[in-house]
Amino acid sequence: MANREIRRTFAVFPIGSVMKLTNFSARQIRYYEEQQLITPDRNQGNHRLFSLDDIDRLLEIRDFLDEGYTIADVRDIYRRRLESDKSDDAKTRRLLREEILNSGPFRQQGQMPGSTFRQ
Template sequence: MAGREIRRTFAVFPMGSVMKLTNFSARQIRYYEEQQLITPDRNEGNHRLFSLDDIDRLLEIRDYLDEGYSIAEVRDIYKRRKDAHRTEDAKARRLLRDEILNSGPFRQQPHKSNTFNK
């Protein structure tokens, strides 16, 4: 994971900051967590800590709601994205495996027939 991606996943923002940045109430944010649309980390005191990715997700949720989507529809959108991402990951792993198996010392040799010349 690149440094920039790692920094985006650091959970450092407390609820109050996220409320200001997203214009959501604490109750709304907790509701989106209950709906499994976001998954903030927790600190030692069990307080929620949010990452930049969490904040982006909340802003995107706001955009969907403003466009008239229901929470159920938003959840379906994220589920389809996650499923598509899994499918893409599986394809990439298959391609990489095939590439490795067909190159270098892992190259598969064609199977020789055991027939004898008569």
């Protein structure tokens, strides 16, 4: 993960700052957390801390709501995205495995040396 992507995941913003940036009330933000649309971190005092990614997600939720989507619709959108990401990860692992098995010393009939595993 690039440094820029890592920095976007650092949870450093308190809820007051997030309220100003997103124009959501604290209650709305807590509601979206209850709906598992965002998952802010907690500090030692159990206060919510938000990352830039969390703020982006809240702004995207606002856009969806402004377009007429319901919270249930938004949850479904994020659920489908998550499932698609998992599917893409599985495809990538499968392609990488096939590439490894079909290259170099593993090329012999799709079998790894010292293994009885066949493709």
